[in-house]
Amino acid sequence: MDCRKKYETIVGLEVHVQLDTRSKAYCSDANLFGQSPNTCISPISMGYPGTLPKVNQEVIKHAIKLGLALNCDITKYNLYARKNYFYPDLPKGYQITQDETPICTGGHITINRLKKIEKRIALTRIHMEEDAGKSIHDLDPFHSLIDFNRAGVPLLEIVSEPEIKSSEEAYQYLYEVRKLVRHIGVSNGNMEEGSLRCDANISVRPKGEKKLRNRVEVKNINSLKNVMKAIELEVERQINCYENGEEVSQETRNYNAHNNTTTVLRTKEDAHDYRYFPEPDIPPLIIDKEFINTIKADMPMLPEELYNQYTKQYKLSDYDANCLIDEKELAEMFNRIIQDTQSYKTVANLIMGPIKSYLNEHSLLVKEFTIDSKYIAELAEMIDDNKISHLIVSQKLFPEMVKNQQSPNEIAKQYGWIQEDDTNVIEKYVQQVIDKYPKKVQEYQNGNKNLLGLFMGEIMKATKGKLNPKSINQILQKKLKK
Ligand code: MN
Numbered sequence: 001m002d003c004r005k006k007y008e009t010i011v012g013l014e015v016h017v018q019l020d021t022r023s024k025a026y027c028s029d030a031n032l033f034g035q036s037p038n039t040c041i042s043p044i045s046m047g048y049p050g051t052l053p054k055v056n057q058e059v060i061k062h063a064i065k066l067g068l069a070l071n072c073d074i075t076k077y078n079l080y081a082r083k084n085y086f087y088p089d090l091p092k093g094y095q096i097t098q099d100e101t102p103i104c105t106g107g108h109i110t111i112n113r114l115k116k117i118e119k120r121i122a123l124t125r126i127h128m129e130e131d132a133g134k135s136i137h138d139l140d141p142f143h144s145l146i147d148f149n150r151a152g153v154p155l156l157e158i159v160s161e162p163e164i165k166s167s168e169e170a171y172q173y174l175y176e177v178r179k180l181v182r183h184i185g186v187s188n189g190n191m192e193e194g195s196l197r198c199d200a201n202i203s204v205r206p207k208g209e210k211k212l213r214n215r216v217e218v219k220n221i222n223s224l225k226n227v228m229k230a231i232e233l234e235v236e237r238q239i240n241c242y243e244n245g246e247e248v249s250q251e252t253r254n255y256n257a258h259n260n261t262t263t264v265l266r267t268k269e270d271a272h273d274y275r276y277f278p279e280p281d282i283p284p285l286i287i288d289k290e291f292i293n294t295i296k297a298d299m300p301m302l303p304e305e306l307y308n309q310y311t312k313q314y315k316l317s318d319y320d321a322n323c324l325i326d327e328k329e330l331a332e333m334f335n336r337i338i339q340d341t342q343s344y345k346t347v348a349n350l351i352m353g354p355i356k357s358y359l360n361e362h363s364l365l366v367k368e369f370t371i372d373s374k375y376i377a378e379l380a381e382m383i384d385d386n387k388i389s390h391l392i393v394s395q396k397l398f399p400e401m402v403k404n405q406q407s408p409n410e411i412a413k414q415y416g417w418i419q420e421d422d423t424n425v426i427e428k429y430v431q432q433v434i435d436k437y438p439k440k441v442q443e444y445q446n447g448n449k450n451l452l453g454l455f456m457g458e459i460m461k462a463t464k465g466k467l468n469p470k471s472i473n474q475i476l477q478k479k480l481k482k
Contacts, residue, residue, distance in 0.1 A: 003243050007204045009235050010212065011170055012124075012162035013227075015177055016155050017187045018131065018195040019062050025130040025154035026053030026096060026282075033193055037147040045152035047092030052281050055080075059154040060285065062186040063103045063128050064295045066156060069184050069302055070123060072107030076287055080279035085272050089133035089146050097129035099276040103287075109160070109180075111172035113307070121173055122161040129155050156186070162201065162212070167231040174198060174227055176303075182328045183303050191223050198227055202234045204242070214250045218262055221255050230255040233262055306331055314344040323352055329366035330356075333373070340377035343384045350380055354398045371401055379408040386468045392417050419468050426467055426475050433458045434479060444480055452476065 027044035044051045081099035104126035133151040178189040203215035238248045253262040310321035324331045382388045444451040
């Protein structure tokens, strides 16, 4: 028997979400990614003696927004705390964070919605904190470089209960977090830019055992795929330890994406003592019901609510609904277009078909798409009314719309692309093809049904795709029966 099957995996995740605010958490430095090193700094973010931090209200709003979206309780009486440690990219020598009074407690994240095996992962807490600067070890052969632009950038840390039972569940969890923070607009959720960073607390135990065994914290996981890889690697390592009669020591390991390994960062003996204490420079923050209500009133539709609306009200399939919701901008585009039409399914098809391929081909973002949404609505109705074939839409009409910013009806009329659905015309072409291939017709009638494709192809070619294929098919089958 595979010895791995004897064990159960237990994972808790800590996710740091970098917030999309204009300025930093405790000063007015710009919060911008990709600027020249050490240009978004000030005496406050550099921790000069005598400077005083000031709370950024946007950070509190974002924290409450995320908490509400995740069904958390919002803490009324909040204290800020100092977490002390020495590191070259931490100029103050401490981070301003929250210790005993995190702004959000409880709540949950639902995973595996599409697979119909929904599971709730409970959250322990969400607290506000600030980022450190960035040490760069691979640019200069002799020196480490430090960029302080990130020092003081606001973060929310989401801590889950150890309820994640596989690498796949961890992936789903992180995927849901990313989707949610994007939808509610608190972060761009871009893992490659470090806007979402994940540490995983991993342990294994023989199935049936009640007590948790020693856990290992794996740090620096910077992509959705890597969270799976890091967990699988660590689970394998721990099982091997136990199978060889060794213990797993409680330690912190680093995940190295380039060679897919983990290495020890520090053991329990050299664990940090952060000497948390209340931040003396920032007074307690009291959040009242009224403030929470103004944020509630401002809340956009959550992915879950959109999903229900798309599947129940607009009758989209699970798959279509999820494709649209996965990218916030696509859902927004869908919502704009359906202001002018009720051809919901066809609008979804247009977005996922020609519109997405056009964007991909030209490496454009969704927001750079220029066709007016009312023209897309009009196009969807033309398709539903059988006025135009799918082939002509994707190959001719859609490209023309991109160029011309004109009503698709007008363009189609101008080029003679409107599909004829006239039974008499179709019957004429059907008869022509029957007359042309008497032997094939015989074969078809003797049971070779594959020949239908040949007849269809001939007619489509002769009519340049201007006739409605559905009607051709019906009339053809009827005529061939005789
Ligand atoms: Mn943290």
